[in-house]
Amino acid sequence: MITVLNLNPSVDKRYELENIVKGKVIRAKSVENTAGGKGIHVANIVNILGENVIVTGFLGGTTGDFIKIKLKEMGIRSKFTMISKPTRECLSFMTRDLCQTEILEPGPEVNDIELCGFVKLYDKLIETSSIIVASGSIPKNVSENVYKDLIVKAQSNGKKFLLDTSGNLLRNGIEAIPFLIKPNKEELEMLTGHSILNDIDIINQMDILNKRGIKCVVVSMGSEGSLVNFEGNKYRVQIPKVEAINPVGSGDSFVGGFAVGLEKGYTIEKILALASACGTANAMESETGFIKKDLVMKLINQVKIIKLN
Numbered sequence: 001m002i003t004v005l006n007l008n009p010s011v012d013k014r015y016e017l018e019n020i021v022k023g024k025v026i027r028a029k030s031v032e033n034t035a036g037g038k039g040i041h042v043a044n045i046v047n048i049l050g051e052n053v054i055v056t057g058f059l060g061g062t063t064g065d066f067i068k069i070k071l072k073e074m075g076i077r078s079k080f081t082m083i084s085k086p087t088r089e090c091l092s093f094m095t096r097d098l099c100q101t102e103i104l105e106p107g108p109e110v111n112d113i114e115l116c117g118f119v120k121l122y123d124k125l126i127e128t129s130s131i132i133v134a135s136g137s138i139p140k141n142v143s144e145n146v147y148k149d150l151i152v153k154a155q156s157n158g159k160k161f162l163l164d165t166s167g168n169l170l171r172n173g174i175e176a177i178p179f180l181i182k183p184n185k186e187e188l189e190m191l192t193g194h195s196i197l198n199d200i201d202i203i204n205q206m207d208i209l210n211k212r213g214i215k216c217v218v219v220s221m222g223s224e225g226s227l228v229n230f231e232g233n234k235y236r237v238q239i240p241k242v243e244a245i246n247p248v249g250s251g252d253s254f255v256g257g258f259a260v261g262l263e264k265g266y267t268i269e270k271i272l273a274l275a276s277a278c279g280t281a282n283a284m285e286s287e288t289g290f291i292k293k294d295l296v297m298k299l300i301n302q303v304k305i306i307k308l309n
């Protein structure tokens, strides 16, 4: 089973607007509320691909209830630790020029008892999981070592941990040597302390992290695909040119596809093709963190995996 950690989920509110003008009253054309947070998107992709998944983290208040109901409707199994403070909301504004502006709330406070409750739940979930995925930010007062600690627990139980986060959470998390990380260029510079001028720099710096023990390092380059280092082997992944409607959530979809490929025991080439097809398929949908399985199956054959060494 794949367990997805979404410690800081959100009700994502997507507004359709004509334009954003600072200091003016703006009337929305439409608003759509969905269950969001990067982990929930990952879990949705895994579920659509038909693999066993459970999503966990913290939920509270009426926003938390909304997410629970939505997950049920989506057919995604969930087990959250309930907290007294309400789950956050994240707002995204899509204007006529197809430009998306996002406001991400910080998330609720979690008290010590609630945190202990989650750790107990996590310990149980580890037993039945083969892969654990952690995505996104964490609630306000949770330690920035949280992912590091959760990785240590997973590793000592022989489970693979895929970590998709940023900033100090990523910096601290890699000390526990997760199976996969997915930094962007700036994060890669932050992790290695070297600046990046070109793809060769990216490839060299991914190697540094790989030599520290991280099996898979993925650097996404948006519509240009990605560069990957898996167990010291380097790959350039080229994705098909498509008409992108909403690329938000493509990184989450990539991670969901990767987890499924890993769970199925695919070769790294096949895992990367599936993950990249999921990322591309997500960009072709208006809904964030959503894919159509048949489209993914078509796109897989159009992904090019080039081995670089």
Ligand code: TA6
Residues within 6 Å of the ligand: 008, 009, 010, 012, 036, 037, 038, 041, 090, 102, 104, 135, 136, 137, 138, 248, 249, 288
């Ligand atoms: O920006 C896309 C998104 O996936 C939103 O759906 C929103 O929930 C947010 O990211 C959460 O990101 P964070 O890193 O704050 O956990």
